[in-house]
Amino acid sequence: MTERQLSGHIRPAESPESPVKDLSCEKGNFTRHPPMYDEGSVPWGDTGYVSLRIDGTAFEYGDTAQITLTNTSDSTLTLGLKYMYQIELLTEDGWQDVRGQTGDDEFQYVDMGTEAAPGEVFEWSLRLTEDGVVPGEKDFTVCPELVSGRYRFVYWTATPVAVAFDLQK
Structure with missing residues (x-):
């Protein structure tokens, strides 16, 4: 399967406007979701064996x-599994997940695999709201509220792969 056969986008062609200055949360006992991958090794769109695409860039x-x-x-x-992804905002401190959790629990994921034949594996329909970017399987919250900026979706199992988009609020 070649890249030309895939529909969708990888990231906006233009550089992002200035990154968001600060992503701080006023909720007590809030812990931001940590990166679940090596931050310096996230390819855009393709890994050589999987490809990630988004239907728009704005x-x-x-x-x-x-x-x-x-x-x-x-x-x-x-x-x-399908819910092993991160929704990150480009900030002056780099990419940060907009989601986290309150309380003392650690971020935990079930170590299970999905057998994926050649072709489409997963499709996500993410409504770009605070509730829409939280998978139903996880007890996450978005803090602070989503703002305008450059976001990326990282599917982080095996070799991570990302797509990016701009959000206007």
């Missing part, structure tokens, strides 16, 4: 973004 608050992960290899792959 969205308004409340829009729904369609994101698709495709197995572009000729083999069945073992990947993680």
Whole structure:
């Protein structure tokens, strides 16, 4: 399967406007979701065996973004579960997940795999609101509220891969 056969986008062509200065949360006992991958090694769109695409590069608050992960290899792959992703905002301190949790619990994920034949593996329909970017399987909260800026979606199991988009609020 070649890249030309995949529909969608990887990231906006233009550089982002200035990053958000600060991503601080006023909620007591809030812990921001940590990166679940090596921060210096996230390729845009393609890893050589999976590809990630988004249906647009600019969205308004409340829009729904369609994101698709495709197995572009000729083999069945073992990947993680669908909810193993991060929604990050570009800040002056780098990419930071907009989600986190309150309380003393650690961030935990089930160490299970999904067998993925060649072709489409997962599709996410993310409504770009505070509730829409939180998977139903996780007890996360968004703090502070979403703001205008450059965001990226990182599917982080096996080799992480990302797509980016701009959000206007």
